[in-house]
Amino acid sequence: MENDATIQLKTLLLHLATDISSAQNLPHILDILTSEHLSSSPHLTKWTSRILSLLHSKDAPGKWAGLCLAHRTSLLSKSIMIEHAQQWLTIALRVLSRKEATPILKAAVNLCRIMFCSAMDVSEFQRQVCLPNVTKFTAATIALCDGEPELEFKVLLLNTLARVVPLYPNAHRSSHSALSGLCLKYLNGSAPLPTSVTLLRSSSRLYAVLPATGGKVGASNLWKKTVEETLTFGWTAFSSLRSSFSEGLCGFLATNAGFYNIPGSISRNEDVQVTIPLNLDRLRCFVVIINDLLGTGTQRSVQVPIGSLHKFAIALLTSTTAGRGPDNGHVDISTRSLEASVVPTLWKLGCEYVISLAIHLRHHLTSHLNGLTSCLASHLEQNSAGSQRLPFLDALYSILDHCFPLHSDVSCNRLTKAVLSSITVILPSQSDLDQSIDTIQAGRSKKGKKRARAYEGDEVFKASRNVLCPLSDDGKSVLIACDALALLLRNPGLSPVTHSLSVRVLLSILFFLPQRPSLSLSSDSTLHPKLLQKIQALVTESGCGTTNTASKSLGLVLRAVDLSKTDDNACQRTLDLLLHPRIPPLVRSLPHVETLSLFLSEEGTEEARDRELLGLSVLQHQATDPVQTTIVDLDQENHRVRPITPAKPPLLIPTNKPTPAHPGDSLPHAESTYIPPKPSYPPATALALGPPTRTTVKPEVIMAEAVEEDQAMPAIDLDSDSDPDSQ
Known part of the structure; x- marks a missing residue:
């Protein structure tokens, strides 16, 4: 009794009755056909005979349908392909040598590629079928590429050769020159249009x-020769x-011109x-x-010219628009302006080149990391x-x-500060804070001034409505900066001051x-949750201590990080890091204060200097109410600044220690019990980021900071039975 697959295959044969019906029904047949239909069926002989008759068809639709059916059959059944490969391959090679329509040529190329690449484990099939025909296929493909076909078909031919040549390297040894000329x-x-x-x-x-x-034996030497020729090609370009720039470049090129065979001068008669x-x-x-x-x-080890590759990367990254012209020639103004205009493109290409070196060379690039990172840091x-910082x-x-x-x-410290300046743009600017303070003070004024009112729809007419990341590259730069900062914070060479400042930001x-x-x-609504998730991960990682002790920021991190948005495994790992039991007992002292400084009173001189260099300056608290504290919140519609009154700040209760003599004294040095507050707003006063003292950092931003406000407790006379205030 026939099963369902056999009945379906018989039905598919009915749709292949004529050449026209085969071409018309081919999309539906290819969607239905599976390996079960070709596994064991009494209609397989009819199926292969029908494919062979379609391949011999004189009509273009029938021939195209036959090539497509042979390709799909070869993919679904390896045994059928091996059995009929010789006949199908002979017909496909004959099609490639003729002037056929592009769809038929594409189908023939796909069929040949499957036959040459699918049965590599069958040695007899390779010896009798593939090796005698693969060189014919390569010659036919090169001839088709020389005929200047359409771009899509040309890309298909090149990709097919790139897959077939490594599988049969010895067979293509005589075709190396032709293939190399085709690629070059x-x-x-x-020009003027770039290559696709x-x-x-x-x-x-x-x-x-x-x-x-x-x-x-010769593959390693040939690879090294190809790399050196490619370097010569790159240096020449x-x-x-840089023909009109010679300061610091001509000397370098003159030193290496003999090795790379770089031309000493550029022809001035060419059109720039x-x-x-x-x-x-x-x-x-x-x-x-x-x-x-x-x-x-x-197959064998090869010597990579890492030094030469590194020198070219430095040359690309250190290209500038300044510098004098050549000593022995006149500088054309138009040439110099055009060459100066492509310097940002040189930087971008240099970054792509450095990415390739880092991905493929890995630890072999260790001795040259200082030079590359210095260029990137500058x-x-x-x-x-x-968007301009994204490639770097x-x-x-x-x-x-x-x-x-x-x-x-x-x-490490220099890169951390440079990357940190790319992230601080998220915080509000100094002007936003000043405006919020003016609004708050105007609302509290008692001199009869009119209170500023915001009306519905007023944000449409507001000219200061700007987006922080207007371009997609701007948002990508902030995200990649967070990823880079996460790796930099794990470096053991990072100074405690820089680490503390990064965590505070x-x-x-x-x-x-x-x-x-x-x-x-950003206009992209997905940027905000992605960025928030990365910042939460960074803060959580920095807030976790060792397996024996937790950081001082334990309560702060638990209050700020929304663990409900993470998956269960990540939540479990985070809680395990934060709440790990102290077994064995804690026998060493806590980490240094500067590595965990979350308060302004703990800030050292060096950290304050670095903070000011990054444009972070202290904003004095201007609220008159000692209990309530005001922070900035931007309205989602029109960016209005409105005050928010959070709850009281977290308390540090000292134990077994006398009360400070003055209210302004620093934090108590005894062990303290931390009581986390219930609200989700940041505690206490704020830090503002003032105008930067250098022109090489980002504009001003605002940083919230928790500051301890200790007040002196009044003395209590236990012998008195009256209220001290009434005396």
């Missing part, structure tokens, strides 16, 4: 696997883009309107080629927009994620971010 045809850049991204990546992927044609876009596109091709070459492995310290943050995160931790304490952001409207942060 699309990797030489184009898909075509560039496909050509580069094929060019990177060509060294495998040298065999087990770069020197053409064409040469600059052309060489810029060539430099972009160089970055993609190096990335693919470093990601391609060889760019991050500039006062630039978030991406490069820095790749280095921190894939390479060993930074062994230089100076670089993160806590301030965590207090303020839930109050900030999501639309005031």
